[in-house]
Amino acid sequence: MTAVTTDTAGDTRRAGRYVYLASVTLLCAWVLVPLYFLLINTLSSPEAVNAFPKSFIPEFDLGSLTFFANFAGMLSALKNSILVAGVTMILSITISAPAGYALSRFDFPGKELFRLLILLTRAFPLPLLALPLAVMFIRTGLDDTVLGLALVHTTLAIPFAVLITFSLFSGIPVELEEAAWTLGCTRLTAFTKVVLPLILPGITASAIFAFVISWNEVFAAAVLTIENRTLTAFLLQNLDTSPLHLKFAGGFILVVPALIFIFAVRKYLFAMWGIANR
Amino acid sequence: MSTRYLPYILILPVTIFLCVFFLYPFVLVAQQAFWSDTGFTLDNFRKVVGHWKFPISLKNTLLLAAAVVPIQLALALLMATMVNNMGRGRDLVLYVWTIPLGISDLAAGIIWLAIFDQSGFLNSMMSGLGLIDRPMNLLSYQSPGLVFLAIMLAEIWRATAIMLVILVAGIGLIPKEYYEAAEVFGASPWKRFTRITLPLLRPSLSTALVLRVILAFEVFAVVQALGGTLFPVLMGETYNYQFELLNGRSAAAVALIILAISIAATLVILRVLRVPKGATI
Numbered sequence: 001m002t003a004v005t006t007d008t009a010g011d012t013r014r015a016g017r018y019v020y021l022a023s024v025t026l027l028c029a030w031v032l033v034p035l036y037f038l039l040i041n042t043l044s045s046p047e048a049v050n051a052f053p054k055s056f057i058p059e060f061d062l063g064s065l066t067f068f069a070n071f072a073g074m075l076s077a078l079k080n081s082i083l084v085a086g087v088t089m090i091l092s093i094t095i096s097a098p099a100g101y102a103l104s105r106f107d108f109p110g111k112e113l114f115r116l117l118i119l120l121t122r123a124f125p126l127p128l129l130a131l132p133l134a135v136m137f138i139r140t141g142l143d144d145t146v147l148g149l150a151l152v153h154t155t156l157a158i159p160f161a162v163l164i165t166f167s168l169f170s171g172i173p174v175e176l177e178e179a180a181w182t183l184g185c186t187r188l189t190a191f192t193k194v195v196l197p198l199i200l201p202g203i204t205a206s207a208i209f210a211f212v213i214s215w216n217e218v219f220a221a222a223v224l225t226i227e228n229r230t231l232t233a234f235l236l237q238n239l240d241t242s243p244l245h246l247k248f249a250g251g252f253i254l255v256v257p258a259l260i261f262i263f264a265v266r267k268y269l270f271a272m273w274g275i276a277n278r
Numbered sequence: 279m280s281t282r283y284l285p286y287i288l289i290l291p292v293t294i295f296l297c298v299f300f301l302y303p304f305v306l307v308a309q310q311a312f313w314s315d316t317g318f319t320l321d322n323f324r325k326v327v328g329h330w331k332f333p334i335s336l337k338n339t340l341l342l343a344a345a346v347v348p349i350q351l352a353l354a355l356l357m358a359t360m361v362n363n364m365g366r367g368r369d370l371v372l373y374v375w376t377i378p379l380g381i382s383d384l385a386a387g388i389i390w391l392a393i394f395d396q397s398g399f400l401n402s403m404m405s406g407l408g409l410i411d412r413p414m415n416l417l418s419y420q421s422p423g424l425v426f427l428a429i430m431l432a433e434i435w436r437a438t439a440i441m442l443v444i445l446v447a448g449i450g451l452i453p454k455e456y457y458e459a460a461e462v463f464g465a466s467p468w469k470r471f472t473r474i475t476l477p478l479l480r481p482s483l484s485t486a487l488v489l490r491v492i493l494a495f496e497v498f499a500v501v502q503a504l505g506g507t508l509f510p511v512l513m514g515e516t517y518n519y520q521f522e523l524l525n526g527r528s529a530a531a532v533a534l535i536i537l538a539i540s541i542a543a544t545l546v547i548l549r550v551l552r553v554p555k556g557a558t559i
Contacts, residue, residue: 024360028374034435035377037392037399050397095291102288106281114289121300122489125496125540128533129299131520132306155299158292187284216382218499219513223520232384232499239502244395247503251388258380266373270447 035255042252046245068249071242077234078253080146081215084230087150088214089207092157093165097203100165105174122159129155130220137224144226152220157210164206164268168199205268212261216254310530322531326519335510340539342426342511343494346433350490351483353434354441359471362449372446379439386436387503391417394428394504417504425505432500437493441486448482449475484551491543495536512536 040056045063048055068074099118103111130152134143142148172195180190221233229237235250242250262269311322326332361372378386393399394416401413416424452475460470476483498513512532519529 020360023356024364024371027357027360028371030435031374031377034389034393038389041392056399056402095295098288099292102285106285108285111285114293117293117296121296124300125492125536126300127496128307128516128536129303131516131526131529131533132303132310133299134520135310135526136303136306151299154295158296162292212380216380216385218382218384219496219517222517232382235388236384236499236502240506244397247388248392251385251392254385255381255389258382258385259377262377262380263373266369266376269376269379269443270450 038248038252038255041245041248044245046243050244064245064249065252068246068253071246073229073234074231074250077229077231080225080228081231083146084150084153084221085211085214087146088153088157089211091150091154092161092210093203093207095154096158096161096206097165099162101169103162103166104169118159118162121155126156127217127219127223130223134223143224144228146228149221149224149230150214152224153214153217154210156217156220157213160213161206161210164209165199165203168202168206168268169195172198202268205265208261208265209268212258215257307530307533310527311534314527322527323535326515326528326531326535331510331515335512335515338509339495339497339512342429342433342497343491345426345430346437347487347490347494349434350438350441351487353438354445354486357438357442358445358449359475361446375442376439378436379443381436382499383436383497384499384503386432387500390428390432390435390500391503394424417508419508422508425508428504429497429501429509432504433494433497436500437490440493441490444482444486444489445479448479452478480551480553484547487547487551488544491547492540495540495543512539 040058042064043058043060043062044055045059045061046067047063048059048061099114102108103115133148133152137143137145137148142151176194176198177190180194181187185193216232218232218236221230222236225233231250231254235242235247235254239247312318312320314321357375361368361375364371381389391398395401396413396415396417398416400416401410404410405413417428418425456474456478457470460474465473496513497511498517501509501511501514513536516529516532516536519525519532
């Protein structure tokens with residue numbers, strides 16, 4: 001009798017295990033299959049992209065990508081995207097890292113107010129800021145420049161950069177720094193010789209995160225640039241008129257860095273939210 | 279340099295930056311929307327709200343958020359609990375599931391266009407199975423339901439990852455002892471989920487929902503790529519006012535309406551999911 005019950009219990013557990021594995025696989029497929037479809041379209045000739053029915057295996061033809069590279073304005077848009085994202089990356093880290101350090105190391109009057117300001121920026125639809133800034137930028141000559149757009153993207157990246165650097169610095173015991181002080185370091189040299197080397201990989205991850213935020217942003221980029229369009233703005237502007245193979249190749253170019261970047265920062269994706277929520 | 283002033287010097291750059299590029303633009307956008315040459319006015323709002331496209335865009339935006347966010351919440355919770363119990367392969371599965379986090383909404387729209395387009399993969403599949411003779415135009419004004427479904431799927435595909443990341447981090451903070459104690463007392467997995475995970479996850483749930491709902495009201499590029507003008511949304515209207523009609527004041531008015539909806543939603547979520555004082559882990 002007992003043998004029978006344990007047997008059915010074992011069966012249920014095994015069945016549960018299969019359901020579990022099947023759901024994990026299914027959810028992975030849900031993410032990956034659409035990406036695979038994009039890959040097929042990118043690696044097919046323009047004729048194949050517009051043909052019907054579609055093959056479910058790429059023909060490894062670089063026709064679409066060549067077309068993309070030769071399309072007027074596309075390469076300069078790609079260059080602008082990289083430039084804007086690069087400037088955003090540098091700006092947001094140099095501005096945010098000191099604040100993250102201050103939040104993790106000091107208790108000071110006004111700290112809660114400052115935290116509120118940071119959290120507030122996260123709770124607002126920030127791309128909308130591009131509208132008033134467009135007017136301000138025309139007055140100051142920043143309109144349609146890499147720097148102007150990078151400034152807006154930095155605003156988008158700052159809350160994340162502050163939160164990530166805050167959680168990174170919190171993970172380094174203050175005793176390490178104190179030990180360095182007793183051994184003759186000043187606050188600055190203790191920071192550069194002890195804390196900085198430990199924190200560098202994390203800082204890189206948060207810089208990459210800022211890069212991705214800027215790289216992917218569509219609305220502000222479309223509002224603030226006219227001649228010097230970024231890739232997202234360029235693709236958006238030409239959605240109605242551009243042929244399918246151009247859209248897919250453009251989409252693919254947008255996706256590739258994201259895949260690499262998420263892989264590079266995957267360890268830090270979770271660290272920042274754990275502390276930020278409390 | 280005295281330690282007393284050091285923290286203020288350190289936060290100064292961010293504060294200045296946010297004042298110039300975050301607080302000041304809000305003053306500007308309000309000014310643009312509320313003031314005309316003659317002084318305070320609500321004309322911009324009256325004009326924008328009275329336009330025939332406004333009720334449709336508002337309805338579409340809210341409907342899309344209402345359809346997408348609950349599904350994403352359930353999906354993200356399911357994925358987070360699955361990952362939590364996973365041994366081998368956890369890192370790989372998590373990486374795959376968080377890939378969409380790095381993908382822009384425009385790219386997501388284009389990806390789903392590859393599936394729903396007339397010569398796309400859905401049509402190819404259906405014709406391969408012998409369901410249809412020739413490709414159908416799935417994304418046309420004749421099939422608003424399908425356009426909505428395509429946009430919904432693209433949104434769910436793209437933006438579930440952000441909730442997943444926040445929830446996984448939140449679940450990681452719940453002490454394992456609670457689960458062990460519950461198991462000793464014979465609580466079923468479902469009971470453990472509803473009695474331990476959900477209540478203790480409240481701070482993460484509210485962060486995830488606030489972020490996601492705000493993003494849902496900002497939906498723009500996915501819709502542009504898949505629906506074009508077939509599915510007007512608020513953010514698209516702002517864009518149209520600014521670009522096609524070159525009317526900055528109306529654009530500012532719509533922007534403020536989106537902002538008001540976002541703030542209202544944020545307050546509701548924070549209120550519903552608030553954590554009583556002293557009840558944190």
